[in-house]
Amino acid sequence: MDVFYSALEQVFRPDVLLIILGSSIYGIVIGAIPGLTATMGTALLVPLTFFMDPVPAIGAIVSATTMAIFAGDIPGALLRIPGTPASAAYTDEAYKMRQKGLVELALGTNVICSMIGGLVGVLVLVLAAPQIAEFSLMFSSYEYFWLAVLGLSCAIMVSRGSAIKSALSLTIGLMLSMIGIDVVMGIKRFTFGDTELVGGISIIPTLIGMFAITEILRKIGELRELPPVPPVRVSRMMSGVGSAIWKYKGGVARSSILGTMIGALPGAGADIAAWVAYAVSKKFSKTPEKYGEGHIEGIISASSANNAALSGAYVPTLVFGIPGDTITAILIGVLLMKGITPGPMVFVMDAGLVNAIFMVFVLANVIMVPIGIGAVLMSRHVLGIPQAILFPIILLFCVIGAYAANNTLFDVWVMLVVGLVAYVLEENDFPLAPMILALILGPLIEENFMKSMIKADGHLIEFFSRPVSGTLGVVTLTIWALMIFMHLRHAKRKQAASLPT
Amino acid sequence: MKINDALFGIVFVLVASAILITVQSFPTLPDQPYGPATFPTIIATIMILGGIALCVSGYRERAHQPLIRLAAVMKTRDGLVRMACVPVFMILYILLSKPVGFPIVVPVLLAGFLVITTRKLLKSVIIAAVTTALLWLFFVDFLMVSLPLGILTKVIY
Numbered sequence A: 001m002d003v004f005y006s007a008l009e010q011v012f013r014p015d016v017l018l019i020i021l022g023s024s025i026y027g028i029v030i031g032a033i034p035g036l037t038a039t040m041g042t043a044l045l046v047p048l049t050f051f052m053d054p055v056p057a058i059g060a061i062v063s064a065t066t067m068a069i070f071a072g073d074i075p076g077a078l079l080r081i082p083g084t085p086a087s088a089a090y091t092d093e094a095y096k097m098r099q100k101g102l103v104e105l106a107l108g109t110n111v112i113c114s115m116i117g118g119l120v121g122v123l124v125l126v127l128a129a130p131q132i133a134e135f136s137l138m139f140s141s142y143e144y145f146w147l148a149v150l151g152l153s154c155a156i157m158v159s160r161g162s163a164i165k166s167a168l169s170l171t172i173g174l175m176l177s178m179i180g181i182d183v184v185m186g187i188k189r190f191t192f193g194d195t196e197l198v199g200g201i202s203i204i205p206t207l208i209g210m211f212a213i214t215e216i217l218r219k220i221g222e223l224r225e226l227p228p229v230p231p232v233r234v235s236r237m238m239s240g241v242g243s244a245i246w247k248y249k250g251g252v253a254r255s256s257i258l259g260t261m262i263g264a265l266p267g268a269g270a271d272i273a274a275w276v277a278y279a280v281s282k283k284f285s286k287t288p289e290k291y292g293e294g295h296i297e298g299i300i301s302a303s304s305a306n307n308a309a310l311s312g313a314y315v316p317t318l319v320f321g322i323p324g325d326t327i328t329a330i331l332i333g334v335l336l337m338k339g340i341t342p343g344p345m346v347f348v349m350d351a352g353l354v355n356a357i358f359m360v361f362v363l364a365n366v367i368m369v370p371i372g373i374g375a376v377l378m379s380r381h382v383l384g385i386p387q388a389i390l391f392p393i394i395l396l397f398c399v400i401g402a403y404a405a406n407n408t409l410f411d412v413w414v415m416l417v418v419g420l421v422a423y424v425l426e427e428n429d430f431p432l433a434p435m436i437l438a439l440i441l442g443p444l445i446e447e448n449f450m451k452s453m454i455k456a457d458g459h460l461i462e463f464f465s466r467p468v469s470g471t472l473g474v475v476t477l478t479i480w481a482l483m484i485f486m487h488l489r490h491a492k493r494k495q496a497a498s499l500p501t
Numbered sequence B: 001m002k003i004n005d006a007l008f009g010i011v012f013v014l015v016a017s018a019i020l021i022t023v024q025s026f027p028t029l030p031d032q033p034y035g036p037a038t039f040p041t042i043i044a045t046i047m048i049l050g051g052i053a054l055c056v057s058g059y060r061e062r063a064h065q066p067l068i069r070l071a072a073v074m075k076t077r078d079g080l081v082r083m084a085c086v087p088v089f090m091i092l093y094i095l096l097s098k099p100v101g102f103p104i105v106v107p108v109l110l111a112g113f114l115v116i117t118t119r120k121l122l123k124s125v126i127i128a129a130v131t132t133a134l135l136w137l138f139f140v141d142f143l144m145v146s147l148p149l150g151i152l153t154k155v156i157y
Helices: A002-011 A014-032 A038-049 A054-071 A073-079 A085-099 A103-136 A141-158 A163-177 A203-220 A241-247 A249-264 A270-284 A296-312 A314-320 A326-337 A344-349 A351-382 A387-404 A410-427 A433-456 A460-464 A467-498 B005-023 B038-060 B077-100 B102-118 B121-142 B152-156
Strands: none
Touching: A002 A014, A002 A054, A002 A351, A014 A038, A014 A054, A014 A073, A014 A351, A038 A054, A038 A203, A038 A326, A038 A387, A054 A073, A054 A103, A054 A296, A054 A326, A054 A351, A073 A085, A073 A103, A073 A351, A085 A103, A085 A270, A085 A296, A103 A241, A103 A249, A103 A296, A103 A314, A103 A344, A103 A351, A141 A163, A141 A314, A141 A433, A141 A460, A141 A467, A163 A433, A163 A467, A163 B005, A163 B038, A203 A326, A203 A387, A203 A410, A203 A433, A203 B077, A241 A249, A241 A296, A249 A270, A249 A296, A249 A314, A270 A296, A296 A314, A314 A326, A314 A344, A314 A351, A326 A433, A344 A351, A387 A410, A387 B077, A387 B102, A387 B121, A410 B077, A433 A460, A433 B038, A460 A467, B005 B038, B077 B102, B102 B121
16 A cells, blocks of 8 residues: 555656646647647657656656547548548548538547547556566566567567568667677677767667657658648537447447557557557458448547557566567657666566656646647647648757757767667658667577576577576567568569469 | 658668678687677677568569659758758767867857748747757756867856
């Protein structure tokens, strides 16, 4: 009970509540503006979290991302342009509802289902995380090594497009993580004689470069003015929502649990959860023919799933220190900067912090309803911000953010180079999620790999000698075999298709 | 901007080869052949294998994949200029902010960028000035970040 009160004390402080409120409004704006993603919003928040204590820093990220994922639904329903990729799965459905004069019902359902999904995800997090953490206290370097490799393998598997490109993206992240002092003998590696690189590549400019500069480069070339926003009667937003959700309560429960599970899978985030939940919901629906015509059932399922995924991603993050998606990868970077290494020991040593994180999640999901309704009311103004003004200001913010953490212009160079390279890679279908996951997990993998190699004196069979490590190892190798098999089959099919008939 | 996979493959093979050469000089643990070179060697090997696979697929697809194809937006003058402004903005900030000072460089750079994106001079100048002032207040006065004053240091102190 003491732990609970200590968590309560850490969260319900005026400064923390103010930060959560401010971040929520920031998240709503980021999510509602097409082109600005939740990941980009998180990357831009990182320089500010540098100046905060751990609880408000986590609170800022959790509340901003929770709001951003919901807010992505607003332009989707009003303009048929998803605010974030997580809303893309049901944008057409929501827009069709607008054409039927039911836009308020669509948006009201979005906000309530987002809250329910988010809270189900938190419930799973609260119930499962401490249990898994207790179990994983007996893990040795072998288990941690396999767990991290399994996480990265999942990230490759769920990435869209070529597995080879995903794997190469991952190797770039691992290589970047090796810059600086090595974990075995403490010698300098890949620093090119530059003292700025001795401490490793700075995480803040790397994140901003990867997720914000790439986005600015992509959008600034073809600036577009958004179409006018139709009037929305906020008073009608809650009418009929309760009965619609009650009618499809099974779908809400299924999608929330499915979303949480997908979120917990490293590399798979809210967008994949929404697509899968939408497809599953259509498959199990009594009226699948209505999908695509402005049917509320698909919206209910998918918008529950994407917010649930956000909470689900925190299960592996908090328990093992393995990020469930790009947002939690950034969060781990923030925690590491604050001297906190996520993992089972946090549950033992700092239970107050863990409970505070749970509380922040509940709070963020609950305040999403009034803030979300307010955001719909303000949507005309938010969506009216010209992109021609917005992007140059965001760029300036990126530059100051990259500089501010260490007060060095070298970090602005890092952001520039990472941003340009990441832009070229992404334009050529190299996914960035494996890269950022590998950058964060690199030190963990190398440290546990080297510890295990030294303990085992190079006998690789030792990696499979313990029951849990053996199981994890076999699962990982099976995933690799599966990916190679799928790649070869895809190549064979492609070759057969290109042959003249 | 699309680049043929084979070109990416070559870059990956070259980078990985450079890593393999570099790690040759790293020491190993006493009595064990492992050390700081072990992990980079494994990753560089994966990189080489992936790079070779990309070279092969790029070569096979050469009929459909030209070496470099610019994105449609890069073929328009306005689009290209706006994109180029992003790195130029950052490079100018890096080079000028320390000697000249944040309060002078940033409004000029931001106004210049805004003129290019909005084509409205007065509006751009006003937005640039207000944004700089707000960011200065937020970062310097609130977060205590020391943004460079440049030539203004002598004037103020």
